[in-house]
Amino acid sequence: MTLERPSPPASRIADLDALRGLAALAVVLFHYTTRYGELYGHEGALPFAVPWGHFGVQLFFGISGFVIFMTLERTRTLADFAVSRFSRLYPAYWAAMLLTGATVLVAGMNEVALSPSAFAANATMLQSFASLPSVDGVYWTLSVELAFYVAMGLLWRLRLLGRIEPLLLVWMSLHWIWSFAPGLLGIEPSWLLGAVLLQQHIPFFAIGIAAYRLRAGADRRWPAAVIVAALATVAACDGLIDVEVAAITAATLLAVALRGLPPLRFAPFVWLGAISYSLYLLHQYIGFALLGRIEAAGVSPGPAILVTLAAILLIASAVTLTIERPALNAIRRRWRARRAPARPEPLVAAE
Secondary structure, eight states, rough: OOOOOOOOOOGGOOHHHHHHHHHHHHHHHHIIIIHHHHHHSSOOOOOOTTTTTTGHHHHHHHHHHHHHHHHHHOOOOOHHHHHHHHHHHHHHHHHHHHHHHHHHHTTTTTOOOOHHHHHHHHHTTTTGGGGGGOSSGGGHHHHHHHHHHHHHHHHTTOGGGGGHHHHHHHHHHHHHHHHHHHHHHOOOHHHHHHTTTTTTHHHHHHHHHHHHHTTTOOOTHHHHHHHHHHHHHHHTTHHHHHHHHHHHHHHHHHHHHHOOGGGGOHHHHHHHHHHHHEEEEEEEEHHHOOOOHHHHHTTHHHHHHHHHHHHHHHHHHIIIIIHHHHHHHHHHHHHOOOOOHOOOOOOOOOO
């Protein structure tokens, strides 16, 4: 989130915060009910499963498109944007890295333990671009988000946000090129270039941007064209399941943008949104370690998952309250103080 000009608290969209929390919860439940069983096997039958929960990541990307465009419109300088993104992402991320790394070592999870050099590289959040493993597997999405922030910051700097819809249509054409050039032309585009240009994920960011543009009163034809192009791109390049996810993402974000979704303002959903970043960063390997220990103690998978979920929610809440929010506020306060114009020296009458 960028550093914004002062605005009333009502400008924050609680529905989006709640959606982010629910998306994070879906990813968590996918890992505990499905991914854990694929890797390690549960000590018994599961009473429930959320095999589709990993699609919460695509909803994250849509929300990010909405929010980043909205906040860039209120940003004064590129430095403000950079500082605000740093304050939002890195303090909680570094804390999660340390906690996850320590858990992996203590729990003896050697299959996911990293070398010291790989661990240090993770501190940049750019490890995915170097094809290095992450401290936690879910961190791959952070490189995608960083690439999106850099691209959007560049478009803002070039004053191209007012032409965002035609730019998005061109941008989404990259996914077609990377998908079909190998078969049609025998050319394999660069994986790294594709990752930096977000060719695979830009349709979901575009859906979020289009939803915000509709909310902001833009000519409806352009955002509608972007959403249709995004759905067509996902359908052609990724398949039926992915286009269903894209359609649900679009419908949800459009409902939030145009009408609002009051049920999302249920207090527990808003609370989930408040801790969603720390929850996402911390849940997988720490949760796997807890889940393994609890099941090894003879607890059946259903209760073990619920206990693990409760524990990880408490840990995420603690990190949010003691590290994420204080660090974010401190960094932004210091930046605002540095940016504030110096007060003129008082005039003193000559004696």
